[in-house]
Amino acid sequence: MEAILSRKEQIEKTATALFKSKGFSATSMRDLATALGIEAASIYSHIKSKEEILQRVCFKMAQEFFEAIDAAEAQKGTATARLKRAIAAHVQVLTKNTEASAVFLHEWRHLSEPMHGTYLALRDKYEARFRSIMQAGISSGEFSVPDEKFAVLTILSGLNWIHTWYKPEGKMAPEEIAENLTEMLLNGLTTNKQALQDTHSHLNTP
Amino acid sequence: MEAILSRKEQIEKTATALFKSKGFSATSMRDLATALGIEAASIYSHIKSKEEILQRVCFKMAQEFFEAIDAAEAQKGTATARLKRAIAAHVQVLTKNTEASAVFLHEWRHLSEPMHGTYLALRDKYEARFRSIMQAGISSGEFSVPDEKFAVLTILSGLNWIHTWYKPEGKMAPEEIAENLTEMLLNGLTTNKQALQDTHSHLNTP
DNA sequence: CCTACCGATCGGTAGG
DNA sequence: CCTACCGATCGGTAGG
Numbered sequence: 001m002e003a004i005l006s007r008k009e010q011i012e013k014t015a016t017a018l019f020k021s022k023g024f025s026a027t028s029m030r031d032l033a034t035a036l037g038i039e040a041a042s043i044y045s046h047i048k049s050k051e052e053i054l055q056r057v058c059f060k061m062a063q064e065f066f067e068a069i070d071a072a073e074a075q076k077g078t079a080t081a082r083l084k085r086a087i088a089a090h091v092q093v094l095t096k097n098t099e100a101s102a103v104f105l106h107e108w109r110h111l112s113e114p115m116h117g118t119y120l121a122l123r124d125k126y127e128a129r130f131r132s133i134m135q136a137g138i139s140s141g142e143f144s145v146p147d148e149k150f151a152v153l154t155i156l157s158g159l160n161w162i163h164t165w166y167k168p169e170g171k172m173a174p175e176e177i178a179e180n181l182t183e184m185l186l187n188g189l190t191t192n193k194q195a196l197q198d199t200h201s202h203l204n205t206p
Numbered sequence: 207m208e209a210i211l212s213r214k215e216q217i218e219k220t221a222t223a224l225f226k227s228k229g230f231s232a233t234s235m236r237d238l239a240t241a242l243g244i245e246a247a248s249i250y251s252h253i254k255s256k257e258e259i260l261q262r263v264c265f266k267m268a269q270e271f272f273e274a275i276d277a278a279e280a281q282k283g284t285a286t287a288r289l290k291r292a293i294a295a296h297v298q299v300l301t302k303n304t305e306a307s308a309v310f311l312h313e314w315r316h317l318s319e320p321m322h323g324t325y326l327a328l329r330d331k332y333e334a335r336f337r338s339i340m341q342a343g344i345s346s347g348e349f350s351v352p353d354e355k356f357a358v359l360t361i362l363s364g365l366n367w368i369h370t371w372y373k374p375e376g377k378m379a380p381e382e383i384a385e386n387l388t389e390m391l392l393n394g395l396t397t398n399k400q401a402l403q404d405t406h407s408h409l410n411t412p
Numbered sequence: 413c414c415t416a417c418c419g420a421t422c423g424g425t426a427g428g
Numbered sequence: 429c430c431t432a433c434c435g436a437t438c439g440g441t442a443g444g
Contacts, residue, residue, distance in 0.1 A: 023229060023231055023315070023316070024229075025229055025231035025232040028438065028439080029438080029440080038413065038414090039414060039415085041413085041415080041416090041417095041441080042414070045413065049439080049440080050440090083395075109229070141397060142396060142397060143396060143397065144395070144396075145390065145395055146386040146390070147378075150378075150386060151390060151395065153367060154364050154367075154387065154391075156367075157364055157366070157367035158360045158363055158364050160363070161363035172353075172356075179352075180352040180353065180356060181360065183352060184352070184357060184360055184394070187394040187396060188391060188392045188393040188394030189289075189343070189349045189391060190286065190392045190393060191347060191348060191350045234422065234423080235422080235423060236422085236423095244429065246423085247424080247426095247429080247431080247432090247433095250423090250424065251429065255423080255424080
């Protein structure tokens with residue numbers, strides 16, 4: 001199951017690991033060359049620039065996320081079911097590519113124009129997919145939420161920290177992570193929905 | 207209400223804004239000097255090194271977060287009430303210092319040892335405060351959660367994206383943000399807790 | 413893929 | 429706070 005990587009793919013993979021751990025700007029082409037066991041100048045036989053690597057990683061991951069949500073939304077169902085599938089799909093992509101996901105989520109701001117703008121537009125398009133599920137759930141009465149955009153961003157931020165700790169050999173499988181997150185985000189922490197009212201009770205106190 | 211800033215404070219404030227927007231590594235002392243209207247060499251009359259600025263920002267914010275949670279936990283109450291206050295306190299600190307918060311949350315990895323280790327230890331201590339509230343809530347039956355550490359990190363990640371969009375002049379006030387987040391995290395999205403069961407129904411289907 | 417090298421820029425210091 | 433400057437390192441190119 002070990003894929004044979006072309007030199008270009010090796011460069012991308014090694015660079016992704018370095019970009020994640022040191023950040024794009026703090027990673028030099030000499031760092032990358034050393035990690036690959038070659039000279040810095042040799043890298044340029046395979047790629048045009050340092051930024052090209054970042055572009056490839058960012059847009060490859062964008063594509064993966066879109067393909068995953070396309071698959072998740074291919075089946076119909078209640079908004080709840082669709083949201084659950086979208087979350088699971090997102091978690092699958094994140095856990096399958098933790099390093100590339102970290103770069104995708106944190107290093108994109110080092111893209112120069114027009115790629116920087118393209119990235120932001122794609123991100124908004126992706127978030128819009130979640131927003132439309134959210135709207136459907138609000139219309140159908142499945143969801144009750146203060147602000148739909150706010151809710152979507154809270155959900156996504158609840159998903160996007162996974163790459164910071166997920167390890168394939170860890171005790172939690174991707175499906176389990178997705179299930180736990182869905183449970184928390186859809187049903188909340190409290191055992192009964194009245195519990196929160198307690199914190200407002202002082203309003204009724206003389 | 208405009209505080210008069212010492213030159214050192216001006217340097218820190220300007221550097222914080224640059225570190226947030228460009229990242230620590232991509233911000234040069236010449237960038238900082240230009241933003242301040244002085245020469246790069248002059249900065250060193252006030253600070254010892256570029257990293258010293260980062261250290262000061264990171265540990266000043268750490269202190270603010272601890273002071274806030276100390277205040278939030280000074281009053282007793284149910285775990286639900288304490289969690290709600292801890293969330294509100296965290297949101298207050300985040301919204302009052304969006305730029306410093308961004309640096310605190312994203313640029314700390316550029317700290318060198320031993321500060322890097324100190325930072326991580328402080329972060330764990332802070333998370334432990336939330337974990338202990340979570341444990342109390344589980345013991346008392348207020349909370350039902352798959353994994354307590356997982357739940358805490360999901361909550362914090364749901365809070366820590368706020369700095370990316372919050373504007374003091376925006377339509378949502380910090381208290382409102384805290385309330386919306388608490389509502390979402392404690393009660394979830396769904397109008398009734400049975401809704402999620404629908405997505406499991408295929409298990410019972412022949 | 414390497415040697416040899418480029419101009420630019422980096423964080424920081426000396427000395428006033 | 430400035431001028432003048434340091435050695436180190438940067439991303440990248442020429443030419444093989």
